[in-house]
Amino acid sequence: MTQYNTLGIDFGTSNSAAGIAVNGKPYLVEIEAGEKTLPTSIFFDFEARRAVFGTAANKALIEGLEGRFMRSLKSVLGTPLMRDIRPMMGERLSFIDIIARFLAEVKAKAEAACHTRFDAALSGRPVHFHSGDPAKDAQALVDLTECYMRAGFKEVSFMFEPEAAALAAASTGESDALNLIVDIGGGTSDFTVYRNGADGIDILASHGVRVGGTNFDRSISFDHVMGLLGKGSGIRNEMGAGVLAAPNALFHDLATWQMIPFLYTREVLRRVKNLEQMAVQPELFARLRGVLENQLGHDVSFTVERGKIAANRAVQNGARIDLGIVAPGLAVDLSKEMLSQSLQPHMADIHRGVLETLKLAERRPEQIGTVVFVGGSSLMGDVEHLLAEIFPAAQLQYTDAFTAVVDGLALAASR
Ligand SMILES: Nc1ncnc2c1ncn2[C@@H]1O[C@H](COP(=O)(O)OP(=O)(O)OP(=O)(O)O)[C@@H](O)[C@H]1O
Numbered sequence: 001m002t003q004y005n006t007l008g009i010d011f012g013t014s015n016s017a018a019g020i021a022v023n024g025k026p027y028l029v030e031i032e033a034g035e036k037t038l039p040t041s042i043f044f045d046f047e048a049r050r051a052v053f054g055t056a057a058n059k060a061l062i063e064g065l066e067g068r069f070m071r072s073l074k075s076v077l078g079t080p081l082m083r084d085i086r087p088m089m090g091e092r093l094s095f096i097d098i099i100a101r102f103l104a105e106v107k108a109k110a111e112a113a114c115h116t117r118f119d120a121a122l123s124g125r126p127v128h129f130h131s132g133d134p135a136k137d138a139q140a141l142v143d144l145t146e147c148y149m150r151a152g153f154k155e156v157s158f159m160f161e162p163e164a165a166a167l168a169a170a171s172t173g174e175s176d177a178l179n180l181i182v183d184i185g186g187g188t189s190d191f192t193v194y195r196n197g198a199d200g201i202d203i204l205a206s207h208g209v210r211v212g213g214t215n216f217d218r219s220i221s222f223d224h225v226m227g228l229l230g231k232g233s234g235i236r237n238e239m240g241a242g243v244l245a246a247p248n249a250l251f252h253d254l255a256t257w258q259m260i261p262f263l264y265t266r267e268v269l270r271r272v273k274n275l276e277q278m279a280v281q282p283e284l285f286a287r288l289r290g291v292l293e294n295q296l297g298h299d300v301s302f303t304v305e306r307g308k309i310a311a312n313r314a315v316q317n318g319a320r321i322d323l324g325i326v327a328p329g330l331a332v333d334l335s336k337e338m339l340s341q342s343l344q345p346h347m348a349d350i351h352r353g354v355l356e357t358l359k360l361a362e363r364r365p366e367q368i369g370t371v372v373f374v375g376g377s378s379l380m381g382d383v384e385h386l387l388a389e390i391f392p393a394a395q396l397q398y399t400d401a402f403t404a405v406v407d408g409l410a411l412a413a414s415r
Pocket residue numbers: 011012013014015016074161184185186187188189212213214305309312374375376377378379380401402
């Protein structure tokens with residue numbers, strides 16, 4: 001069998017990274033100069049007729065360049081949308097192709113930085129891409145494998161993301177104490193119970209649920225922002241008397257990172273114009289029409305995400321979600337209570353996920369000595385409170401939230 005050089009890749013819902021081990025330590029490639037991670041964002045720049053990735057893609061969106069922006073594509077893996085073919089700058093591309101281009105960029109940058117060709121990838125994967133749907137879950141892995149092959153890798157293998165984080169967090173020396181990795185990312189929450197063993201880590205159980213920061217963003221947007229664009233407001237009956245609430249599905253999609261590109265069609269715009277005509281408050285639907293016509297869906301989501309992080313950080317009052325891009329002066333206050341209220345169903349899912357992990361490990365909460373937080377969304381206060389409540393006696397440890405998974409993959413890639 002050919003021995004390929006292997007690149008460790010954390011393809012995240014929100015952020016990605018790549019690395020290898022050098023002298024037994026993780027070395028992360030600067031895919032973007034000076035940065036160890038890059039946003040998992042892609043922008044097809046219609047004028048320059050090229051795709052840009054990461055921070056450059058986010059910047060192109062914010063500057064309002066003409067083109068098509070995509071983020072959270074990992075959440076589409078396993079769904080039929082992956083294989084829909086659509087025209088893009090003179091080509092016909094599926095999301096498999098689009099993710100492949102992102103991975104090919106990571107591969108090329110890593111090869112240039114390491115002066116090495118990487119024909120194999122060791123990729124992270126959530127324990128479950130989809131909760132409670134084994135067929136979709138399996139399909140997601142098929143899809144992601146295909147993305148790596150199309151990106152030019154000859155071989156790809158996978159490692160559970162929280163197990164990679166456990167590898168990176170492992171301290172030397174045998175110990176009876178049990179640790180729990182809690183990796184709350186953009187798309188999934190993943191857990192591993194492990195102990196430090198004589199030669200490496202002993203994994204007792206891993207488990208995960210499909211909930212992460214992008215779900216937090218969606219709930220905040222749906223609960224507190226979409227009302228400004230017509231959600232829940234009255235639509236007069238076309239046939240006679242009576243008023244019905246506007247259909248929720250559209251607002252649900254507009255609040256969902258990965259669904260936004262699917263709303264920029266003539267058909268959706270026509271539906272919104274119809275709603276505007278029949279609306280009790282047509283000015284709200286005029287705003288919605290403006291968001292679609294000017295393709296501002298992602299800009300709204302970025303604002304919501306920033307509001308979430310600011311409200312979480314705020315000592316007391318919360319933060320303001322500034323929607324000036326939608327209409328001059330438009331804004332919503334997001335108090336800590338509003339934030340917690342929107343996060344509540346997700347905290348319940350994470351709670352169930354943790355308890356299920358303990359069950360799989362056949363351990364009780366008091367047997368966990370240390371809870372190790374990984375992933376950007378583990379920085380949410382509500383996540384910390386929840387884990388402190390489940391494990392009142394455990395130490396809570398924060399590692400490198402954004403790089404623990406790729407550090408572990410880098411170490412494992414070179415074995
Ligand atoms: N300071 C912060 N406080 C709270 N949340 C944050 C903070 N910084 C980033 N986030 C959130 O963390 C998420 C991204 O985290 P991370 O980069 O770990 O995810 P990912 O690895 O891309 O996703 P996944 O592992 O689920 O595929 C986003 O939803 C982002 O809004």
